[in-house]
Amino acid sequence: MTESAVAVTAIAHQIQLAVAPVFLLAGIAGIINVLAHRLARVVDRSRQLEAEPPDDHEAVRRLYFAELGILDRRMRVVNWSLTCCTAGALFVCVLVGILFVAGLAKIGFAKLIAFLFVLTMLLLVVGLLLFLYEVRLATRALRISRQRRMEKLAE
Numbered sequence: 001m002t003e004s005a006v007a008v009t010a011i012a013h014q015i016q017l018a019v020a021p022v023f024l025l026a027g028i029a030g031i032i033n034v035l036a037h038r039l040a041r042v043v044d045r046s047r048q049l050e051a052e053p054p055d056d057h058e059a060v061r062r063l064y065f066a067e068l069g070i071l072d073r074r075m076r077v078v079n080w081s082l083t084c085c086t087a088g089a090l091f092v093c094v095l096v097g098i099l100f101v102a103g104l105a106k107i108g109f110a111k112l113i114a115f116l117f118v119l120t121m122l123l124l125v126v127g128l129l130l131f132l133y134e135v136r137l138a139t140r141a142l143r144i145s146r147q148r149r150m151e152k153l154a155e
Helices: 003-051 058-105 110-154
Strands: none
Touching: 003 058, 003 110, 058 110
16 A cells, blocks of 8 residues: 555544544534523523513512522523533534544544543533523422412412
8 A cells, every 4th residue: 555545544544533523512512502592591581570570569579589580590500501511512622633633643642532531521411410400490480480470360
């Protein structure tokens, strides 16, 4: 085999190795898309709720501020989840670059590659756990919103 053919084969092999994490990147992009939509919904609901003046009835007023508090917490949690998932995606990109360069330059980056992969997985786990927590907060906010409407009807 000629040196040129070996180089092309080596590059093709490195591309194959580097493409595998790209599928992980596509999955993370899907998660980020869901999180961004959830954040937009929370912001919309906050704006809608803030446009309504709080009621004079003490129970309704308390529920109004409780819902605003949960919405604020949801925004923070989704933002942290987005941050973790985006950082994970960034590390996947770095990982792909290192895999490609390390293979072509015959440099041993095994420990760095393993570290980046573990770090990426930890960031994704934290991001997904925060996502689950935000879903629980959303459920709680929905219950408070329903309770506030029931209190208003009872007046």
